[in-house]
Amino acid sequence: MSAISSKKNVPDSFGNLLSRYKLPAPVRVTRPTMPPIEKYHELVQAIWDSKWLTNNGQFHQEFERRLGEYLGVEHVSLFCNGTIALMVALQTLRINEGEVITTPFTFPATAHVLYWNRIRPVFCDIDNTTFNLDPGCIERLISPDTKAIMPVHVFGNPCNIEGIQEIADRHGLDVIYDAAHAFGVRYKGRPIVEAGDLSVLSFHATKLFTSIEGGAIVSKTGGGKKRVDFLKNFGFANEETVIGPGINGKMNEFQAAFGLLQLDMIDTEIANRRRLTGIYREGLAGIAGMRTQNDMPGVLHNYAYFPLLIDEDQSGISRNELYTRLKDFNIFARKYFYPLCTQFSCYSALPSAAPANLPVAERITKQILCLPLYGTLEDETVRTICTVIHKLAAQ
């Protein structure tokens, strides 16, 4: 640390920094931790033997069961990807008109699935610490046309589920959680995916836990799961009965087999990311104008992402500048989430998308940068990334 403070007085030249700290190969924001390939070959052999490639095959059934056990919930329905799962979640609850209150600080899929269900998104501001929907801002957005609230557990940090549920109950609204980031997260000892009426997970390759592409809906009841399972298979209740205009949301056997092997590794993956998160937090402490997130009371975190906030006025370097400079060092951070959904042309004209209504989200989106984080990342690499950020801030 003394080296760092001395450098504040005599900054290195950028060329010197590069020659000392440039990583030997590109480090991306994430990278899937691959299961042992021999094990995957074995499962592929079983698929070859059965010639059953999709439609609720043996691995699909086993993955659904074991996933439920791992997450601590009973009713899990697998999907080809998390977006189609979210689309079907709305259909499951017959939310197909009017308005849904959601966050602009999310991956575009959250807003897009509303479009596919004929729903007008109403964007609500976020909390300055969790980056999740701010319950204090929700109520004034509720109109007679509001059908539901669709919050996101951004970066795996639980929403204020009690606050949101209280508002939903008072107004008779459904709550669907986009839990794409929240795999395995627990709050007050319970799985976070128990919150709300339905929760939707994503298992995309960039996620903490992956089934190549993939996703799931967590239902409250067996009956609820049955309806989800019909809808993800074209609405078929049996060979000759279709209960509604479902879709093809099926996960195939190759995805399920991959997911099964990932389940064996997920605890180690989370432990590794927790350790790396600790190194980041320590390594980035004390830089003027930069802040990171802390563990929250009562929460078992999954350490899925490492977001850093850069306040240009204090740090002397803008988020965009840092993002670009890091690339020179082979450090490929990502601006999750910039732009806000409200800045895309398909949503920007909505009244709720006006920047004046979303001061916190507008600020966070300009400051946010997610740093590389995945289980096989080396401690030393994380330390170097911290050093580089220190040096760049001191330039």
Next chain:
Amino acid sequence: MSAISSKKNVPDSFGNLLSRYKLPAPVRVTRPTMPPIEKYHELVQAIWDSKWLTNNGQFHQEFERRLGEYLGVEHVSLFCNGTIALMVALQTLRINEGEVITTPFTFPATAHVLYWNRIRPVFCDIDNTTFNLDPGCIERLISPDTKAIMPVHVFGNPCNIEGIQEIADRHGLDVIYDAAHAFGVRYKGRPIVEAGDLSVLSFHATKLFTSIEGGAIVSKTGGGKKRVDFLKNFGFANEETVIGPGINGKMNEFQAAFGLLQLDMIDTEIANRRRLTGIYREGLAGIAGMRTQNDMPGVLHNYAYFPLLIDEDQSGISRNELYTRLKDFNIFARKYFYPLCTQFSCYSALPSAAPANLPVAERITKQILCLPLYGTLEDETVRTICTVIHKLAAQ
């Protein structure tokens, strides 16, 4: 054949038939022909090496290119499944309100994707020979709200594309072909997927050609393909620009790798099915009240399905009875397509769904039965199936 005619006079008992002709193991309507597993293991190894599991990876790019070459078209966009592809095809052309004219004699997905695009389906009757949309019935269904015609090349038999295009041109309608069954089919020397504004393929495991699950949109132009590619990836035109509320329609690397290996086998698969189709046609000829489809002039068929029509009044056995009896012989035929889409509760109340408007479709759906057909089916099994049907008809 003499044995058969003698049996007409003295029918076997059902028990005798069973003991003589029951197949040793269940034969389903279809079964995927698997590529050599060693080759798949090799491609999986390459995925392990790259750690690139989805999002336009190396196999995705190669599969898209080689598929275009095989089909004889330039602009192919891969999808996670054919249903999402069809859903996006409508969005691509901005068809998201009003009416679309389509067929009730199809898999439910065809109608369902209209729901997801806010479109009211208008069901049109079909041709007695091809089971495809009857151009003679289309024009009287066109209203000021009609946006497009969405025909299906059922069982791979080409629609009357000239007749349909003439109507579309006269009324300024788009045409999207559901070509889920029509992989590799050519008409007058041209790929059938060139017809209309867009064509959509399915590569589901039950299809002639499969990528586990999968599908594709064939676009007319590079610009058209670009729009499709944006929409299937959440509308992202680049890392920070979203051009519209797209969806996740991405095919992953494991699917693309499987599809690549299937491409090496598809000509043999079609040749095998053509041979088996010949055996069926010969073996089922001359049964009163039963008819099969013939090759059409100018068409290079793909022999994806073997549909049989059973006219109970003449055959003495109903379709449902034959379907049930065949199961006793371990022959698992499928009633493709029964019920009609118009018989599902979500569509049955539409004016165009009234049975009186769809006399041909209503008759065909009661008579249709698709018999087992896939490349690895043995000639002898097909001959036995024919014999069993002869015997059951003679009972």
